[in-house]
Amino acid sequence: MSLKSRLLSMPGIWLQRHAQVALSSLGRLVGNRLSSLMTCAVIGIALALPVGLHVMLSNLNTISGGWESGASISLFLDQSISSEKARSLAETLRQHTRIETVELINRQTALEEFQRLSGYADALQALDSNPLPNLLVIQPKAEYTTAETAEQLAQELRLLPEADIVQLDLQWVRRLQAITVIAQRAVVVLAALLSMAVLLIVGNTIRLEIQNRRTEIEITKLIGATNAFIRRPFLYTGFWYGLFGGMIAWFLVALSLILLSGPIAKLAQLYQSSFDLSSLDPITVLVLLSGSALLGLTGSWLAVGRHLSAIEPS
Amino acid sequence: MIHFDNVSKRYPGGHTGLSNINLRIDAEEMVFLTGHSGAGKSTLLKLIGLLERSSGGQVHVNGRNLTRLKNRQIPYHRREVGMIFQDHRLLHDRTVFDNVALPLVVSGLGHKEIGRRVRAALDKVGLLHKEKSAPVTLSGGEQQRVGIARAVVSKPPLVLADEPTGNLDPELSKEIMELFTQFNKVGVTLLIATHDLALVSSMNQRILTLANGALSHDSKTEYRDVT
Numbered sequence: 001m002s003l004k005s006r007l008l009s010m011p012g013i014w015l016q017r018h019a020q021v022a023l024s025s026l027g028r029l030v031g032n033r034l035s036s037l038m039t040c041a042v043i044g045i046a047l048a049l050p051v052g053l054h055v056m057l058s059n060l061n062t063i064s065g066g067w068e069s070g071a072s073i074s075l076f077l078d079q080s081i082s083s084e085k086a087r088s089l090a091e092t093l094r095q096h097t098r099i100e101t102v103e104l105i106n107r108q109t110a111l112e113e114f115q116r117l118s119g120y121a122d123a124l125q126a127l128d129s130n131p132l133p134n135l136l137v138i139q140p141k142a143e144y145t146t147a148e149t150a151e152q153l154a155q156e157l158r159l160l161p162e163a164d165i166v167q168l169d170l171q172w173v174r175r176l177q178a179i180t181v182i183a184q185r186a187v188v189v190l191a192a193l194l195s196m197a198v199l200l201i202v203g204n205t206i207r208l209e210i211q212n213r214r215t216e217i218e219i220t221k222l223i224g225a226t227n228a229f230i231r232r233p234f235l236y237t238g239f240w241y242g243l244f245g246g247m248i249a250w251f252l253v254a255l256s257l258i259l260l261s262g263p264i265a266k267l268a269q270l271y272q273s274s275f276d277l278s279s280l281d282p283i284t285v286l287v288l289l290s291g292s293a294l295l296g297l298t299g300s301w302l303a304v305g306r307h308l309s310a311i312e313p314s
Numbered sequence: 315m316i317h318f319d320n321v322s323k324r325y326p327g328g329h330t331g332l333s334n335i336n337l338r339i340d341a342e343e344m345v346f347l348t349g350h351s352g353a354g355k356s357t358l359l360k361l362i363g364l365l366e367r368s369s370g371g372q373v374h375v376n377g378r379n380l381t382r383l384k385n386r387q388i389p390y391h392r393r394e395v396g397m398i399f400q401d402h403r404l405l406h407d408r409t410v411f412d413n414v415a416l417p418l419v420v421s422g423l424g425h426k427e428i429g430r431r432v433r434a435a436l437d438k439v440g441l442l443h444k445e446k447s448a449p450v451t452l453s454g455g456e457q458q459r460v461g462i463a464r465a466v467v468s469k470p471p472l473v474l475a476d477e478p479t480g481n482l483d484p485e486l487s488k489e490i491m492e493l494f495t496q497f498n499k500v501g502v503t504l505l506i507a508t509h510d511l512a513l514v515s516s517m518n519q520r521i522l523t524l525a526n527g528a529l530s531h532d533s534k535t536e537y538r539d540v541t
Contacts, residue, residue, distance in 0.1 A: 013424050219403050222365070223464070224393035225420040227386070313365055 018232075025236040029244075036241075039205050043198050043245025043292065048252040050191035051280075051288055055253060057184055059278055064176050073154050075136040076165040083107070086134040089162055093136065098144045098153050105135040133164060147174065195295055198245065202238050202299025209237065210307045218313040227308065234304045235297060242296020246289040253280060315341040315472055315503045316362060321371035323357055323527075331357040332527045335371070339505065341471065344498040346514045347507040349524035355507040358524065359474045362505070363395050364388050376471060393421055396465030400477035402457045404449040410436070410460050411445040417468040435467040439493060455486035462490070466497060473497065475506040479513065487513055 029036040077086055083106055090104045110132045115121045140153055147170055154168040210217070217230055261277045268275040280288075316339040323331035332354045339345050347355050360366040361373055364380055373380040376394055383391060396417075404413050414435055418428045436442045439459040441452075449457055458478060465473050475494070479487035491513060498504055508514060514521055523531035 013422055016425065017419075017422060215403075216405055216407075219405060220416065220420065221389070222363075222392065222397060222403065223417045223420055224389045224391075226389045229389075229420055314360075 021232050022236045022239075025233045026240055028233075029237065029240055036244075039201065039241055040244040040248055042201055043241060043296070044248025044252060046194045046197050046201070047246060047249035047288065047292055048256075050187050050194055051249055051284065052253045052256055053183075053187045053190070054284065055257065055278075055280060057180060057187065060176075060180055062278065063275060064173055064180070073138040073140070073150065073157060074165075074167040075138055075157050075160075075163055076167070077134040077136065077162050078164045079133055081134060081162050083134060085162070086136070089160075090136055093138065098141055098149075099138055100141045101139045103137040103139075105137060107132045107134045110135065195291075198242070198292070198295045199299040199302065202241050202296050203303040205241065206234050206238055206300040206303035207307055209234065210303065210311070214311055217308065217311050221311070222313045230308060231304050234300050234308075238296040238298075238300025238303075239293055240296070242299070243289060243293040245296065246292025249292065250280065250285055250288060315339055315343070315376060316505065317372075317374040318361075319372040319374070321361065321368045321373055323354075323361065323366065324369045330527050332361075332368075332524075335529055337522070337529060337532075339503065341503050342498070342501050343520060344494065344504045344517075345506070345520045345522060346517065347505060347522045347524065348509060348511060348514055349530075351509065353524040354527040355509075355524055356476055357527075359397075359476050359505065359507055362472075363397050363474055364391055389420075393417065393468060394470050394472065396468070396470040396473040398458075398461050398465045398473065398475035398478050400480040402449075402461040404457060404460060404464075406449055408448075409445065410441065410447050410449060410452070413449060413460055414445075414463045414467050417464060421468060431467055432463075435463040438466070438496075439463045454481050455489070458482065458486075458490060459493070462493060466502070470502075472503045472505070475504070475508075477508055478506065479508060479510060484513070491517060 077089070081089075086104055086106075090102045093099055093102045107130050111124070111130050114132065115124050118124075138153075138157070140150055144150060144153060150168055150170065154166050157163055158166045220230055257277060257279050264275070264277050316337065318335045318337040321335045321337075322333045325331055335358070347358065349355050357366065361368050361380070362375055364383065368381065371381075375391070378391060380391070405416070411432055414432045415428050418431060423431075433442060433445070436445055439462055441456060441459055441463065444452060444456065444460075449460060452460065458481075462478070465475075473494075478494075479490050482490065487510065494504055494506065495517075521531070521533040522529060
């Protein structure tokens, strides 16, 4: 072979070598099916936990986000305001730039409805006057439905002379969201801890593998193998462990979601909601798989760096 | 090819492996290294293959100063030195072909080239028909021939052998020596450590004798002294 054609064929040979090492380390894993599967399963379970929690939280965010944008403002008018005045106020508010709809709930209709639904009909009969005020239910325009803008609007409505109480019922949604933020942080911490566990699992497995193949490593070094050459199959092994562990985690999370989706659909039905549990989105899957493969690679890199240099032929 | 300049090797604990060795082996020589067990034969070979480093003096091999060679350059040096061991040091989970191919795989040769060269080397040692066998199914003499094929497959200019016939009967030993002679004829420098004096004397080649870590006898200089 001439030098030129040799140089030209080098990247091809390099790729060929890598593909060969990747496949042969894969073959080794398949050869030790049971122990490889157990290692991958441990990695998979460790990773499934934070991923599963992440999916649940993002589902919760979707739901509570829907609740927030659906928020309307209840404007309870002063007792002294008559129904005609209330009607004309509703008319005025309809012209407001930030308001989409205004619904007037007449105090008389409200009382009748309350009597019908509450079961306190007799008790209410005993009252000599209607205790309920006129109520305007105000739905802000779509672009003003976030928590802050809705709050601003509520503040503005409070200044109306006719207003008695203005209620923007977002408090509990906000508390829920604050709790979700804490939970998300906790998931990040958990993911970090379990990633460390994966690093240790892969590192330890590779360390044992290096010990088992000690003579092979010695002989290969005798023959003139560079450290990079000896390192390569172990790095690929770590990579495969990580990747398969990630795939097992994906499978476990998907399975759990399928098992949960039935009961959750039932619960959503009870709330007259058509909520659908969203499964793993492609980006999460991509992050999971590449992250787990990277963890495997790093774990084996750490083990190889520590233990390979200690093996020298004699 | 090999040049030792006042080389010594001391082990931690005070044991002396070699002391003040001065030696010169030219290219295309075939040299036997003899001496009692513990005389330093293996140590001398290890210094050439850089399995160990000298504690004093200079070792030059193939124009390279090994004393100054950095650790990460050792693999490239070893590719130019074929090594043969008494215990063969074969990989038992791979076929004969894969064992012999290892030095070529390590140096990153292409697939076709490897197949061609491995078969040529196996043919030379008469084991072409065993390329798919596992080493354990071969006899001791055959395993040693696989080791030899592996040592010469990358065509190194220098081959070292440490007791290559240690476990073989005289007839098989003779065969192995004939193989070495053939390699020597095509220009390979050989340094063979053995304590089999009968075999060595029948070969009619240069003989170095080590005793207690020192070079006690060199048949080449003796020959010169006589003339």
